[in-house]
Amino acid sequence: xxxxxxxxxxxxxxxxxxxxxxxxxxxxxxxxxxxxxxxxxxxxxxxxxxxxxxxxxxxxxxxxxxxxxxxxxxxxxxxxxxxxxxxxxxxxxxxxxxxxxxxxxxxxxxxxxxxxxxxxxxxxxxxxxxxxxxxxxxxxxxxxxxxxxxxxxxxxxxxxxxxxxxxxxxxxxxxxxxxxxxxxxxxxxxxxxxxxxxxxxxxxxxxxxxxxxxxxxxxxxxxxxxxxxxxxxxxxxxxxxxxxxxxxxxxxxxxxxxxxxxxxxxxxxxxxxxxxxxxxxxxxxxxxxxxxxxxxxxxxxxxxxxxxxxxxxxxxxxxxxxxxxxxxxxxxxxxxxxxxxxxxxxxxxxxxxxxxxxxxxxxxxxxxxxxxxxxxxxxxxxxxxxxxxxxxxxxxxxxxxxxxxxxxxxxxxxxxxxxxxxx
Numbered sequence: 001x002x003x004x005x006x007x008x009x010x011x012x013x014x015x016x017x018x019x020x021x022x023x024x025x026x027x028x029x030x031x032x033x034x035x036x037x038x039x040x041x042x043x044x045x046x047x048x049x050x051x052x053x054x055x056x057x058x059x060x061x062x063x064x065x066x067x068x069x070x071x072x073x074x075x076x077x078x079x080x081x082x083x084x085x086x087x088x089x090x091x092x093x094x095x096x097x098x099x100x101x102x103x104x105x106x107x108x109x110x111x112x113x114x115x116x117x118x119x120x121x122x123x124x125x126x127x128x129x130x131x132x133x134x135x136x137x138x139x140x141x142x143x144x145x146x147x148x149x150x151x152x153x154x155x156x157x158x159x160x161x162x163x164x165x166x167x168x169x170x171x172x173x174x175x176x177x178x179x180x181x182x183x184x185x186x187x188x189x190x191x192x193x194x195x196x197x198x199x200x201x202x203x204x205x206x207x208x209x210x211x212x213x214x215x216x217x218x219x220x221x222x223x224x225x226x227x228x229x230x231x232x233x234x235x236x237x238x239x240x241x242x243x244x245x246x247x248x249x250x251x252x253x254x255x256x257x258x259x260x261x262x263x264x265x266x267x268x269x270x271x272x273x274x275x276x277x278x279x280x281x282x283x284x285x286x287x288x289x290x291x292x293x294x295x296x297x298x299x300x301x302x303x304x305x306x307x308x309x310x311x312x313x314x315x316x317x318x319x320x321x322x323x324x325x326x327x328x329x330x331x332x333x334x335x336x337x338x339x340x341x342x343x344x345x346x347x348x349x350x351x352x353x354x355x356x357x358x359x360x361x362x363x364x365x366x367x368x369x370x371x372x373x374x375x376x377x378x379x380x381x382x383x384x385x386x387x388x389x390x391x392x393x394x395x396x397x398x399x400x401x402x403x404x405x406x407x408x409x410x411x412x413x414x415x416x417x418x419x420x421x422x423x
Contacts, residue, residue, distance in 0.1 A: 001032075001423045005092035006040045006413070007113065011047035011070070013187055013222045014292035015098030016054045017275070019118065022160035023097060024063035026406035027413065035065060041086065042067040043076060045099040049188055051222035060221075077103065080110055091420050093413055097157075101125055114416045118157065118409065126150065131416065133409045154408035158295035158353060159400050179213045179383055181206065182279070182286035182302070183268065184293045185231075187220030191289045194309045196231035197240030198370060199287045200248055204264045205376030210383065215268040216283075217260070218276035225250055225258055225270060232260055243309075243372050285382055285389060287375075290351045294363075298354035299400050303392040305379065306352045308367040358399035363392065 006027060010020050024040055031038050042058040044050070047070065055069035068076070072083040092113040096104045101117055105128045108115035116131045117123060123132045123139055126147040133154045134140055140151035183203065185195030203215050219228060229250035230236040240247065246263035260268045271279055277300060280286065286297055286304040297304050350356050351365050366375065382389055417423045 001037045001417075002091060002421070003037055003089045004039075004417060004420075004422050005089040005113070006038065007092060007094045007107070007111075008040065008042045009045065009094060009096050009103055009107070010042060010054075010058075010098040011045045012049040012098060013051060013054055013057070013220065014049070016042075016044075016057050017221065018160075018292045018295060019097040019157045020058060021061060021275075022157060022406040023095065023409055024061055026410045028063040030407070030410045030414070039065050039089070041065060043073065043082070044068065044070040045073045045077075045103060046070045047099070051187065053222040057221050077106060080107075091422055093416055095409070095413070101129070104129065114420065116409070116412055116416065118154075120156075123151070131412050133412055135405075152408070152412055154412075155403075155405035156295075156357070157405045157409070158292060159299050159403060160406050179210065179284040180279075180282055181213060181215050181379070182283040182288075182297075183215060183217045184286060184288040184297075185217070186289040186291065186293075187222050189231075191291075192223075192228070192231045193237055193239045194242075195289050195307070196228070197237065197243050197245040198307065198309050198372060198375075200232060200260065200262055200266070200268065201240075201243045201245040201372035202287060202376045202379065203268060204245075204262055204266050205373050206379055207266045208264075209376075209380060213383075215266070216271055216276075216279055217268055218271050218274070218280060221274040225252070225272070228270070229260060232262075243370075245372070284386075285379060287379070292353075294351075295353035298352070298357070298363075298396050301393045301396040301400070303382070303389045303396070304352070304363045305375065306363055306365045307370060307375070308351065308365070309370045310368055354396050354399050358395070362395045362399055 008020060010016055020042065027040060040063060042064055044054050050070060052069065055067040058064050058067040066086065068082050076082050088111060092111065094104045094108050094113050094115045096115070096117040101124045104115040104117060105125050114130045116133060117129050118133045119139055120135045121139065123134060123143065126143050130150065132151045134151055135156050137153050140148060140153065143151065181203065183199045185199050186192050206213055219225065232248035234240045234247045248260045248262040250258065251261050252258040258270045260270060275296070280297065280302055281300050283302055286302055288294060288297060288304050288306055290306060290308055294304065294306060350361065352363050354362050355365065414423065
């Protein structure tokens with residue numbers, strides 16, 4: 001095997017955790033760990049949902065050799081020079097895992113590398129891209145016949161997890177005396193501003209009626225504890241008043257796990273290990289916002305209620321593409337955000353990934369001016385009727401994509417390497 005560079009183009013936190021992570025793992029498992037023959041680099045493009053920590057997350061994966069943040073992307077796109085002036089091997093493959101599909105066209109042409117695009121819903125630039133790995137056959141059905149040979153259906157990368165749920169018997173025994181509820185309020189300010197006070201207020205209502213219940217927040221890798229806690233503080237996040245939430249404080253001293261302690265005496269454990277599949281898989285139910293986390297929970301067959309509060313429409317600014325740019329413009333962004341979200345709420349379809357996979361509502365999606373007590377009663381009803389939770393788990397198992405998408409993508413990489421004479 002001759003020396004090859006694998007360049008992964010990606011952008012947001014969801015793509016880094018749910019697409020890049022399984023792909024780099026599969027690359028190393030299949031093609032080996034010898035850095036002299038296979039080097040993996042990650043370059044990030046700008047994304048309105050990004051936190052700025054995506055490069056750090058990519059570098060935390062042992063399979064990745066180097067990573068560059070979005071701040072240096074356009075310099076690289078235009079000139080080919082990275083911030084640290086990386087060298088590049090003669091032969092290489094670009095794998096697109098998020099961003100604009102035109103980027104691999106430009107970069108692949110300049111570097112002379114083969115290009116592979118992973119496409120969920122739509123594939124573009126058929127003439128210029130070498131291979132497409134698509135989520136569903138519907139994507140390939142839209143292309144002209146002369147390009148269909150470039151397309152391979154691999155399934156959904158979001159369905160990839162490396163954790164096996166405990167068996168039903170062990171699971172049911174583990175929750176016989178108590179319930180563990182996961183809270184996933186998001187990772188970006190636009191979602192956290194409403195998500196943190198809403199979910200903590202819901203948890204307080206549940207705790208008041210079921211004090212044996214435990215709560216955890218798996219903290220997103222792009223979020224530090226102090227920043228998370230600021231959204232539970234009414235002084236720094238007055239949005240909490242919409243949910244009649246009285247606030248919470250971060251406590252880290254002399255504790256095995258840091259906690260958020262609410263004014264009502266509820267303690268919510270904060271888990272910073274990522275991914276927290278082992279903890280999430282043991283949850284009776286999770287409260288979550290929309291996004292990649294619904295795919296991960298669905299892949300683990302964890303029941304969930306998906307929350308999209310609209311108490312403050314202009315706070316919802318975490319859209320991709322042009323809507324995200326308009327919603328975040330200085331001065332006028334708030335007006336654009338309200339307009340975009342009003343339009344979205346009128347036209348919304350299914351939001352949670354398991355529901356999108358199944359094309360029906362398996363997990364409840366609650367949209368509107370959500371009231372914590374009402375949502376809490378809904379959660380309590382599920383806890384009091386475990387057969388309903390088990391039915392949801394069964395449907396989630398049936399709806400999730402077949403495993404192996406990352407391995408199938410790597411098989412395409414191998415084919416291209418063979419064509420190049422690299423293996």
